[in-house]
Amino acid sequence: AQSVAQPEDQVNVAEGNPLTVKCTYSVSGNPYLFWYVQYPNRGLQFLLKYITGDNLVKGSYGFEAEFNKSQTSFHLKKPSALVSDSALYFCAVRDRGGVTGGFKTIFGAGTRLFVKA
Amino acid sequence: NAGVTQTPKFQVLKTGQSMTLQCAQDMNHEYMSWYRQDPGMGLRLIHYSVGAGITDQGEVPNGYNVSRSTTEDFPLRLLSAAPSQTSVYFCASRPRQESNQPQHFGDGTRLSIL
Numbered sequence: 001a002q003s004v005a006q007p008e009d010q011v012n013v014a015e016g017n018p019l020t021v022k023c024t025y026s027v028s029g030n031p032y033l034f035w036y037v038q039y040p041n042r043g044l045q046f047l048l049k050y051i052t053g054d055n056l057v058k059g060s061y062g063f064e065a066e067f068n069k070s071q072t073s074f075h076l077k078k079p080s081a082l083v084s085d086s087a088l089y090f091c092a093v094r095d096r097g098g099v100t101g102g103f104k105t106i107f108g109a110g111t112r113l114f115v116k117a
Numbered sequence: 118n119a120g121v122t123q124t125p126k127f128q129v130l131k132t133g134q135s136m137t138l139q140c141a142q143d144m145n146h147e148y149m150s151w152y153r154q155d156p157g158m159g160l161r162l163i164h165y166s167v168g169a170g171i172t173d174q175g176e177v178p179n180g181y182n183v184s185r186s187t188t189e190d191f192p193l194r195l196l197s198a199a200p201s202q203t204s205v206y207f208c209a210s211r212p213r214q215e216s217n218q219p220q221h222f223g224d225g226t227r228l229s230i231l
Contacts, residue, residue, distance in 0.1 A: 004159075009157070032216065032217045034219055036219075036222075041224070041225075042224050042225075043121070043207055043209075043222030043223050043224045043225055044160075044207070044209075044220075044222045045222070046219035046220070046221075049217065049219060051217045090159060090160070094216060094217075096216065104162060104165070104175070105150075105162075105220065107152075107159040107160040107161075108159050109157055109158055109159040110157075110159055
């Protein structure tokens with residue numbers, strides 16, 4: 001079965017320190033990979049995506065993500081965390097067109113990031 | 118350009134009542150989806166549509182109906198509300214071309230079933 005795992009319910013980091021939010025997936029083929037962020041009482045907002053090519057993808061608000069095919073991981077990173085980065089982060093994968101025809105996106109359970117001043 | 122608009126933002130229902138959650142997008146996106154968000158479970162797909170007149174079931178479709186008569190609108194109907202349907206519901210859309218495009222989300226409807 002296809003799945004996305006975010007092994008940490010919460011990540012705590014001090015402001016100015018680097019942060020990593022982990023994501024691993026189990027999806028056949030070479031899926032598209034996404035990260036979204038959710039602020040309180042808001043919908044999900046797109047941060048970045050991996051399609052192909054360079055394993056390090058840069059996105060919005062200084063975030064980047066590292067794709068590792070052999071480990072089927074797509075970890076979200078930021079060199080220097082801000083208090084305003086505190087939010088709920090979701091990893092998501094989408095089949096390129098296999099069984100689901102490229103229609104469905106599978107989301108992880110989410111990781112709450114808390115950045116302390 | 119409003120993006121994806123969901124109404125109402127909050128709703129309280131009694132068990133057995135029915136209601137329709139509205140979703141509209143002004144980006145001319147073919148693909149639209151409904152998700153429910155529950156603590157610790159991420160987003161689960163309820164129903165989706167790949168264009169006007171075409172809908173299909175997602176992971177958790179029981180107790181919900183959808184229709185897609187226009188490109189812009191994708192309402193979600195609860196037929197007979199149950200406490201297990203207490204959740205936050207999100208509508209999302211994306212263009213049909215190039216399946217690598219991210220989804221655009223509304224701000225959700227927070228639904229409580231008593």
